[in-house]
């Protein structure tokens with residue numbers, strides 16, 4: 001009754017922002033992402049009649065009571081599917097350095113879902129696992145399948161699932177995470193999703209985002225990097241336009257974020273194919289092809305606003321491993 005799984009974080013090129021059902025985490029739009037090679041969570045789950053209560057332990061990090069409760073609520077979902085009432089011990093570890101602003105909820109809930117399903121020997125398909133991971137944290141469903149992943153918004157819990165549209169080897173892209181501010185974000189995304197409709201730009205986003213998804217998937221199929229980059233940057237700016245005009249406003253960018261965005265636009269104007277995307281934090285994900293990795297890293301290293309970089313390649317999704325954390 002013990003199993004371990006590891007799962008990557010992911011970066012969305014078409015973002016998930018806003019829900020139609022908060023409890024089931026049904027998204028307002030479909031989204032598209034790449035799994036990240038250097039940002040993983042590994043989790044061991046054991047169910048045993050010897051345990052008298054559920055225990056959650058983060059290696060090298062502190063957890064809050066709210067995080068603990070969210071994890072146990074997820075374990076309860078899996079226990080009820082498997083018809084198991086034993087208490088669990090859960091030990092989890094993130095590979096990525098603190099302060100990258102990479103949300104551990106995607107990799108965390110993907111690894112937790114798979115580890116618990118394996119420990120319970122629950123007969124779940126990959127599609128089922130994406131559905132369950134989604135209820136833990138929306139973006140977690142995109143960390144289950146391999147490589148490049150589409151999460152279809154669907155019309156119900158059973159149809160809001162994620163699937164791979166390209167293996168990690170399909171396209172040699174890089175997400176070079178440029179850290180400009182290693183302090184943690186202050187507003188959790190779960191709260192931000194709730195107030196999207198207060199933005200005057202929200203309906204425009206809803207009207208355009210599915211079209212952008214179709215366009216970027218076509219650029220992805222053709223490996224047309226310039227078109228691909230243009231669309232992913234457009235979607236990032238569109239999401240932040242909504243965030244910044246929500247009530248209360250969510251302004252994640254700092255002066256350093258803006259300076260870096262301007263540098264990237266300038267590098268592009270001078271012929272270097274490079275684009276940016278930004279999640280709910282100030283750090284910038286710099287997207288380029290593998291052949292330009294060194295040039296981009298050198299340029300980022302030369303900027304005063306960048307504190308350090310983390311170079312990610314596309315990666316496989318969640319999978320079980322034999323080495324347990326306890």
Ligand code: DP6
Nearest residue numbers: 012015016137138139189190279280
């Ligand atoms: C800005 O998946 O963290 O990173 O479903 O409430 O857990 P919950 O939200 P979460 O939202 C991620 C938002 C985003 C965009 C994205 O990854 O698509």
